[in-house]
Amino acid sequence: MTTPLTVERLSFAWPNGRPALRHCNLQIPRPGLWMLVGTNGSGKSTLLRLIAGLLEPRSGRISAAGKAALVFQNPDHQLLLPSCASDLQLGLPADLGDDKRRSRVAESLAQVGLGGFEERPIHTLSGGQKQRLAIAGALASDADLVLLDEPTALLDPDSQNGVLQLLWQLTHRPAAPLTALWITHRLEELQHCDGAALMEHGSVGSWQNGQQLAQRLAPLQGGRAEG
Numbered sequence: 001m002t003t004p005l006t007v008e009r010l011s012f013a014w015p016n017g018r019p020a021l022r023h024c025n026l027q028i029p030r031p032g033l034w035m036l037v038g039t040n041g042s043g044k045s046t047l048l049r050l051i052a053g054l055l056e057p058r059s060g061r062i063s064a065a066g067k068a069a070l071v072f073q074n075p076d077h078q079l080l081l082p083s084c085a086s087d088l089q090l091g092l093p094a095d096l097g098d099d100k101r102r103s104r105v106a107e108s109l110a111q112v113g114l115g116g117f118e119e120r121p122i123h124t125l126s127g128g129q130k131q132r133l134a135i136a137g138a139l140a141s142d143a144d145l146v147l148l149d150e151p152t153a154l155l156d157p158d159s160q161n162g163v164l165q166l167l168w169q170l171t172h173r174p175a176a177p178l179t180a181l182w183i184t185h186r187l188e189e190l191q192h193c194d195g196a197a198l199m200e201h202g203s204v205g206s207w208q209n210g211q212q213l214a215q216r217l218a219p220l221q222g223g224r225a226e227g
């Protein structure tokens with residue numbers, strides 16, 4: 001099986017000269033749900049933006065087996081059009097015909113539990129539904145690698161669990177399982193991943209058992225992974 005993502009000696013500095021990543025290495029060995037935790041400012045969001053191609057590295061290499069899509073903490077920052085269907089249409093591959101576009105939108109909505117929501121105005125969705133729609137956008141765009149930047153930070157516990165379960169199911173389905181790289185500050189989420197790694201000062205540590213990493217971090221940081 002091809003390795004979904006390899007990041008080698010990646011370095012990045014902002015225009016003000018401040019380094020954000022320092023020779024950062026990360027390898028996701030197989031599809032699944034992989035989580036990153038770390039102090040504020042350790043470079044997690046910058047790493048996701050580099051992998052998504054929104055930023056150019058200063059040096060190093062990123063090699064992804066498939067297409068990447070980014071899901072932001074606040075879905076209002078990425079859902080741009082008035083209805084669910086119109087928003088998903090925006091991210092579809094350009095070469096699809098009309099019938100295929102309609103069916104791709106319907107399938108993507110169904111896969112995230114929003115079947116039949118084509119005409120629903122986005123402003124009428126709950127926070128959890130908006131986050132599901134953002135994930136449907138990743139599915140509709142044919143992404144294999146979904147990069148989620150604290151996707152549950154603004155959600156209540158029920159919606160948080162719903163989004164976690166959805167990602168678990170999409171990353172463990174028998175046919176074409178996705179690869180997800182999920183940033184979190186909520187240590188309880190680490191119990192639901194295939195591996196968790198700690199990011200510090202612009203570098204990522206090795207994969208660990210999520211539950212064990214959460215147990216190590218909780219007493220150190222008062223239940224939160226922030227410094």
Ligand SMILES: Nc1ncnc2c1ncn2[C@@H]1O[C@H](COP(=O)(O)OP(=O)(O)OP(=O)(O)O)[C@@H](O)[C@H]1O
Pocket residue numbers: 014015016018019020038039040041042043044045046047
């Ligand atoms: N647009 C920017 N211009 C300059 N510096 C930035 C910019 N965005 C982030 N930084 C800096 O880069 C460093 C890494 O930020 P980043 O947002 O990647 O950290 P993070 O681990 O995602 O933090 P958090 O957990 O708070 O979201 C920080 O020092 C931050 O202040």
